[in-house]
Amino acid sequence: MKEAQETLRAIQQGTVDAFVVEEPEGHRVYTLEGSDLPYSVLAERMQQGAAMLNGRGEIIYCNLSLAQLLGMERESVIGLSLKDLVSPDDHSACDELLSEVELGSREGEMRLRRVDGKLLAAKFTFNPLSRDRTATGVLVTDLTSQKQLEELAFRLQHMQDEERRRIARELHDSVGQLLAAITMNISAVKSETHKLSPEIAKLLYENEGMINQIGEEIRTISHLLHPPLLDEVGLPSALRWFTDGFSHRSKIQTSLEVPERLDRLPQEMEIAVFRAVQECLTNVHRHSGSTTCSVKVVPGPNRLLVEIKDQGCGIPQDRLATLASSGGVGFRGMRERFRRLGGSLEIKSDQTGTTVTATLPIPAKGRSSSDAA
Numbered sequence: 001m002k003e004a005q006e007t008l009r010a011i012q013q014g015t016v017d018a019f020v021v022e023e024p025e026g027h028r029v030y031t032l033e034g035s036d037l038p039y040s041v042l043a044e045r046m047q048q049g050a051a052m053l054n055g056r057g058e059i060i061y062c063n064l065s066l067a068q069l070l071g072m073e074r075e076s077v078i079g080l081s082l083k084d085l086v087s088p089d090d091h092s093a094c095d096e097l098l099s100e101v102e103l104g105s106r107e108g109e110m111r112l113r114r115v116d117g118k119l120l121a122a123k124f125t126f127n128p129l130s131r132d133r134t135a136t137g138v139l140v141t142d143l144t145s146q147k148q149l150e151e152l153a154f155r156l157q158h159m160q161d162e163e164r165r166r167i168a169r170e171l172h173d174s175v176g177q178l179l180a181a182i183t184m185n186i187s188a189v190k191s192e193t194h195k196l197s198p199e200i201a202k203l204l205y206e207n208e209g210m211i212n213q214i215g216e217e218i219r220t221i222s223h224l225l226h227p228p229l230l231d232e233v234g235l236p237s238a239l240r241w242f243t244d245g246f247s248h249r250s251k252i253q254t255s256l257e258v259p260e261r262l263d264r265l266p267q268e269m270e271i272a273v274f275r276a277v278q279e280c281l282t283n284v285h286r287h288s289g290s291t292t293c294s295v296k297v298v299p300g301p302n303r304l305l306v307e308i309k310d311q312g313c314g315i316p317q318d319r320l321a322t323l324a325s326s327g328g329v330g331f332r333g334m335r336e337r338f339r340r341l342g343g344s345l346e347i348k349s350d351q352t353g354t355t356v357t358a359t360l361p362i363p364a365k366g367r368s369s370s371d372a373a
Helices: 002-013 064-070 088-103 144-190 198-225 228-232 235-250 267-288 317-325 329-340
Strands: 018-023 026-031 049-053 059-062 106-113 119-128 136-142 253-257 292-299 303-310 344-350 353-361
Touching (some): 064 136, 088 119, 144 198, 267 353
Parallel strands (some): 253 292
Antiparallel strands (some): 049 136, 106 119, 119 136, 292 303, 344 353
16 A cells, blocks of 8 residues: 555656556557656556556556456456446446546545456546546555454444443443442431441541542543433533533633534434544643633534634644544544544644534434434
8 A cells, every 4th residue: 555655646746757558569658747757667566456548448558466456367457448347336436537537636436346246445546647638547456454444443433332331321320329329328327426426427427428429420420431411312412511511620611502403413423423522622631731622513504514623732743644644543533433424524733723623414304302212
């Protein structure tokens, strides 16, 4: 993958100016637009699939990696239309990418169809190669492993959500009931305090205070693991509860803008928004040094916008570049959760603060209250 990215970057930056293709009549040079540098041959060395298309979208060259990815002999690939090598469901997307390549580099995900009929998720990157735009270079990257990892991450995330819900319920039902029983026992003993020495009576009242404090802590932890308001009432109430508690605990002034009457979303979407706000505000407290932050939830005609913004020290540029490409554990999990739901998550930061912006598609019909239970 790294080699392919370096090759593509070299093409885009002008370091590579041509491909040399061996044809029956000899070697033919395909020059890149605007290049005057000595020719370089890289396609054969690439571990990712590479091909060249003529003006009709037919393959006039492919490297060995692409032939192996397709499960075909290289000679059998030559002359085929690129559309013949992708799923029929992706034909319109393929046509669109090919038509837009005249405007510059284009990329998109399509399913590559192997000779045995198996479909492989792949990333296609298109670049114009000739000055007259009659030749197009295609880079094909197998995404099978990446998709498998994404699916595993999604399942683990779902299991984590369910485990959080289970632990929250256990804390509330089991530990909460035990604390309530201890409180009742202490109340019974308090009725006999006149038989106790002042020192023992004082310890009794101190124990009662500590039990009450433990009960509050258990309740807070339970709700942070999975707020019951999210299931019972919906996202606005859950966000108000969390931001109010965050502001009180962290002493960071936190404002929340969310419609009072926001239609219910599918459960996984409401969880995604709540977890994003939870993760971002935790990062504000740990890293930003900001004394204020804001959370906005803005529903549009088709998409829901979520913005978390602080006025802190910002994220160092090297760290920001890492977040943009791969992300830390928390950010990567948030971004993948939103991506699977058809949305996106972006982060911008400088010396004036950090802004995280997330979007989600709004379903045509909201979730009914019964679905929330």
